[in-house]
Amino acid sequence: MNEEQSRSLQDAIAEQLSQAHGFTAAEAQELAARFAPRLKKRFASWVRRELYLERRRLARARAAEQTAAAEDEGEQFERLSLNVRLQHGLMAISVIVLIVTGIPLKFHESLWAKEVISLLGGPDVTPIIHRVAATLLAFVGVWHLLYIAFTKEGRENFRLLLPRLQDAKDAIQQIKFYLGLTDQRPKFDRFSYVEKFDYWAVYWGMVIMIGSGTILWFTEWFLQFVPKWVTDIAKEAHSDEALLATLAIVIWHFYNVHFNPHSFPMNKTFITGKISARKMREEHPLEYERIMKERAQRGGEA
Amino acid sequence: MRIWAQGLGVGLLAAGMVWAQEAPGPEVRQCSICHGKREFKKVQPDGSVRPLFVDERELKASVHARWHCLDCHADIKTIPHPERLEKVNCQRCHFPGNPVGAPEEVNYEGYVESVHGRLQRAGNPKAPRCQDCHGAHGVRKASDPNSLVYKRQIPATCGKCHPQVLEVYQRSVHGTTLLVRGNNDAPSCSDCHGEHQILPRKEQASEVSATQIPETCGHCHGSLEFNQKYDIPVNPVKTFKHSFHGIANELGSMRVANCASCHTAHAVLPPSDPESSVHPANIPKTCGKEGCHPGANVNYARGRFHIDPSRRDAGVVYWVALFFKYLTVSTLAALILHILLDLRSKLQKRAQGHE
Numbered sequence: 001m002n003e004e005q006s007r008s009l010q011d012a013i014a015e016q017l018s019q020a021h022g023f024t025a026a027e028a029q030e031l032a033a034r035f036a037p038r039l040k041k042r043f044a045s046w047v048r049r050e051l052y053l054e055r056r057r058l059a060r061a062r063a064a065e066q067t068a069a070a071e072d073e074g075e076q077f078e079r080l081s082l083n084v085r086l087q088h089g090l091m092a093i094s095v096i097v098l099i100v101t102g103i104p105l106k107f108h109e110s111l112w113a114k115e116v117i118s119l120l121g122g123p124d125v126t127p128i129i130h131r132v133a134a135t136l137l138a139f140v141g142v143w144h145l146l147y148i149a150f151t152k153e154g155r156e157n158f159r160l161l162l163p164r165l166q167d168a169k170d171a172i173q174q175i176k177f178y179l180g181l182t183d184q185r186p187k188f189d190r191f192s193y194v195e196k197f198d199y200w201a202v203y204w205g206m207v208i209m210i211g212s213g214t215i216l217w218f219t220e221w222f223l224q225f226v227p228k229w230v231t232d233i234a235k236e237a238h239s240d241e242a243l244l245a246t247l248a249i250v251i252w253h254f255y256n257v258h259f260n261p262h263s264f265p266m267n268k269t270f271i272t273g274k275i276s277a278r279k280m281r282e283e284h285p286l287e288y289e290r291i292m293k294e295r296a297q298r299g300g301e302a
Numbered sequence: 303m304r305i306w307a308q309g310l311g312v313g314l315l316a317a318g319m320v321w322a323q324e325a326p327g328p329e330v331r332q333c334s335i336c337h338g339k340r341e342f343k344k345v346q347p348d349g350s351v352r353p354l355f356v357d358e359r360e361l362k363a364s365v366h367a368r369w370h371c372l373d374c375h376a377d378i379k380t381i382p383h384p385e386r387l388e389k390v391n392c393q394r395c396h397f398p399g400n401p402v403g404a405p406e407e408v409n410y411e412g413y414v415e416s417v418h419g420r421l422q423r424a425g426n427p428k429a430p431r432c433q434d435c436h437g438a439h440g441v442r443k444a445s446d447p448n449s450l451v452y453k454r455q456i457p458a459t460c461g462k463c464h465p466q467v468l469e470v471y472q473r474s475v476h477g478t479t480l481l482v483r484g485n486n487d488a489p490s491c492s493d494c495h496g497e498h499q500i501l502p503r504k505e506q507a508s509e510v511s512a513t514q515i516p517e518t519c520g521h522c523h524g525s526l527e528f529n530q531k532y533d534i535p536v537n538p539v540k541t542f543k544h545s546f547h548g549i550a551n552e553l554g555s556m557r558v559a560n561c562a563s564c565h566t567a568h569a570v571l572p573p574s575d576p577e578s579s580v581h582p583a584n585i586p587k588t589c590g591k592e593g594c595h596p597g598a599n600v601n602y603a604r605g606r607f608h609i610d611p612s613r614r615d616a617g618v619v620y621w622v623a624l625f626f627k628y629l630t631v632s633t634l635a636a637l638i639l640h641i642l643l644d645l646r647s648k649l650q651k652r653a654q655g656h657e
Contacts, residue, residue, distance in 0.1 A: 108549045123553035178643035194640075216546075220595050227604030232619050235546065236611055240626030244633065252637040261648040 010036040074277025081153055085273050091140045097133035099246050101126045106239055134213055141206050160190045167193040189286040194256055205245045212238040333371045360440040392432045412499030435459055456490040470568040494518055515560040535615055541608040564588055
C-alpha cells in the first residue's frame with residue numbers, strides 16, 4: 001500500500017468514526033491514525049491466508065482428478081494373494097517386534113536403548129517378547145516353505161522369483177537408464193531384480209537370524225554338543241546381521257515400496273493385494289503382456 | 303592391693319584433676335601407676351583375661367601424642383575409676399570446625415549408614431567403632447606403613463573380625479601381590495568395599511553389589527594399559543559390558559553373572575592357576591553353579607572369554623565381525639546409491655511430466 005492509499009484508508013476510518021459513532025473530527029482523526037496500521041497488517045495477513053487456502057484447494061482438486069484418472073486407467077489386478085499378504089503381515093509384525101526388542105541390546109550403552117528396554121518391561125521381560133516374536137517369524141518361514149512346495153500359486157511365484165541371467169541384464173540396463181546412457185527402461189516380468197533381491201535377502205537373513213538365534217536361545221542345550229566358540233560366533237552374527245537387516249528394511253525396502261515418489265507415502269498393495277493396470281504396464285510390462293495374451297487366447301478358444 | 307589403690311585414688315583425685323588441666327606428666331603418671339604395668343590385667347567373669355596395660359610409647363608415636371588419657375577417656379572423674387567406662391568417642395574432637403585442629407574430613411555419615419554403623423546402633427557389642435579399625439592408642443595416619451589402616455595393614459585389620467575372608471584373600475592374586483610382593487597396585491579390602499561406607503552386597507548402592515561390581519573392578523581393570531601390565535590381554539570390564547552377561551547386568555538384571563560370579567569375590571586367581579575358578583578345568587563347575595548353567599561341561603571352556611570382536615586376538619569372532627562389517631558397508635553403499643539414482647530419475651520424470 002502506498003502513501004496515498006494509506007492516507008485514504010485513514011480518512012475512511014475517520015469518516016466512519018465521526019459519522020456513525022459520533023466522534024468529533026479531531027478525535028476521529030486521532031483514532032483513525034492509530035487504527036490504520038493495525039488494520040493494514042490484519043488485512044495483509046488475511047489476504048495471504050486466503051491465497052494459501054485457495055492454492056491448496058486447487059492442488060487438492062488437481063490431485064483428486066489425477067487419482068481418479070489413474071484409477072480409471074483400467075482394472076485392478078491381484079498382485080499379492082491373501083495367503084501371501086498374511087505371510088507378509090505376520091512377518092512384518094514379528095520383525096518389527098524383534099527389531100524393537102533387539103536393537104536396543106546392540107546399543108545398550110546409549111540412554112535411548114535403556115529407555116526402550118525399561119518401557120517394554122525391563123531386561124527380564126524383553127527377552128520373552130523377543131522369543132515370542134522369533135517363534136512367529138520361524139512359523140512364517142515354515143509356512144512359506146510349505147506354500148512354495150505345496151500350492152500351485154506358491155510354486156508359480158517361486159519359479160518367477162528364481163534369479164536368472166536376465167536379472168543381471170535388467171540391473172545393468174536400469175543403471176544405464178539412470179545415468180542417461182539409454183532411453184530404454186528394462187521391462188520387468190512379475191518380479192523385478194529389485195524385488196527378487198528383497199526376496200532372497202530375506203532367505204539369507206532368516207537363515208542367519210533363526211540359526212544363530214536358536215543357538216542363543218537354547219545355549220545350554222547346544223553347549224552339550226558344541227564348544228563355546230560356536231555360541232560366540234552365533235552372538236556376533238546375530239548382532240551384526242540384525243543391524244544389516246534392519247537397515248536394509250528401513251532404507252531399501254521402505255524406499256522401493258513406499259517412500260519413492262511413485263508411491264509416497266504408502267503403497268497399499270500389501271493390504272489390498274491389488275495393483276492398477278497402469279502400474280502393471282509401467283512396472284511389470286512383461287507380466288501384463290502375458291496376461292493380456294492369455295486372455296486373448298482364452299477369448300479365442302471360447 | 304585394692305585397698306591401697308582406693309586409698310591412693312581418693313587421696314590424689316583432686317590433685318590429679320587439677321594437674322590434668324595443666325601439665326601432662328603427672329596425669330599420665332597417675333594412670334600409668336596401674337596401666338603402665340605390663341602385668342596389669344583383669345580376669346573376666348567368663349574366665350578370659352583382658353590385658354589392661356597401655357604402652358605409653360605407642361601413644362607417643364601416634365598422631366595423638368600431644369593428648370592425654372583424660373582427653374579421650376573423659377568420663378573418668380575419680381581414681382580408681384568405675385569398672386565400666388564409656389567407649390571413647392572420637393567425635394569429641396573430630397567434628398567440623400573443632401577448635402583443637404583435629405582432621406575434620408571424617409566420614410561419620412558413611413560409617414553410620416554402613417553395615418558396621420547399623421550393627422553398632424542396633425547395640426551389637428561386636429560391631430566395630432572407629433578405634434577398632436584405626437587403633438585405640440596407636441592411631442597413625444593411613445599413609446604411615448605402621449598404621450592399622452595403611453593399605454597393606456588393612457587385610458589384617460579387617461581380618462581380626464573376618465578371619466575366613468582374610469584366609470581366602472591372602473591366597474588370591476590380589477592378596478599375594480599386595481601382602482607378599484608388596485605391590486600397592488593390588489587392592490586391599492577397602493579398595494573394593496569402600497572405607498567407611500561399607501554396605502552389604504545385596505544393596506544396590508554397595509560398591510560390591512551386582513550392578514556396581516563392574517565399576518568397582520573397573521577402577522583398576524578398566525583400562526587396557528593396566529591389564530596389559532599384568533598380562534591380561536584384553537580390557538575385561540569393557541568386554542564384559544558388551545557380553546550378554548554385561549548387557550543384562552547394565553540393564554538391571556539381578557540374576558545374571560557379574561565379575562565376582564565367575565572370578566569369585568576374594569579368591570581371585572589368574573586362569574593359569576589350577577586353583578582358579580576360571581582355570582579351564584574348573585570352568586564347568588564355575589559356569590554350572592546353581593542358578594546359572596547347571597550341567598555345564600567342558601564345552602564351556604572351549605573358546606575365548608572376554609572377547610573384543612574388533613581385536614585380532616578374538617579369534618574366529620574377529621573374522622565373523624570383519625565379514626559382517628564389510629558385507630554391511632558394501633551392501634548398504636550399493637543400495638543407497640541405487641536409491642539415489644532411482645530418486646533422481648523419478649523426480650526428473652515428474653518434473654517433466656508437470657511441465
